[in-house]
Amino acid sequence: MTFISKRTGALALATVIFAASFGTALNGAVAQDAEPAALEAVQEEQNSTQAPDAAPQVRFVMNEVVQELPEQPEEPEASASDAASLRELVGSVDTSDQMSRELMCLAQAVYFESRGEPLDGQLAVARVVINRAESNTFPDDYCSVVTQRAQFSFVRGGRIPEPNHGSSAWTRAKAIARIAHRELWESPADDALYFHATHVRPRWAGRMTARATINRHVFYR
Structure with missing residues (x-):
């Protein structure tokens, strides 16, 4: 037992x-067997308790974002309607900007041919150069008109001399060139193609029609 x-x-x-x-x-x-489920529960708890200051997700924009800029007002240009006289208009023209080669040749013609003339006379000389460039009888641009052989006495060997860039006469010549080129002021010699000094009488003058006499120059068509 x-x-x-x-x-x-x-x-x-x-x-x-x-x-x-x-x-x-x-x-x-x-x-x-229960361990993976427990890990998932812990992970979900961590995600739900994530710090509020965590870095937000970065969102990328597929298309360009273009912000329109406000339109800038254009700088007003000198206008004949704003000037009471040619002298006032000349004083209002900005001559500080760099000039194109063509305008430079036009200003040089004004300077060397008529810097001692009144403003009307200087404008008339500029008109002659412009009218020739627009005519079928002469070259097509200002520089070629000015340097054409035996046309302007200040040209030597097809070259235009340098003006006195610091002189008031050069500043006025640049202003006159801009005014004439943009047709801001009417000239009594608006359609003239030729001119000469009053102290000479060239043979060709008898075949032309006089348009105006301004101080020491006579202008013809």
């Missing part, structure tokens, strides 16, 4: 130990 009881007790003890071991293993298996 005693032996049987011990054996029975041993079996019972072994059964208990086996059951305990099997339960432990089963619980471990369940814990391992």
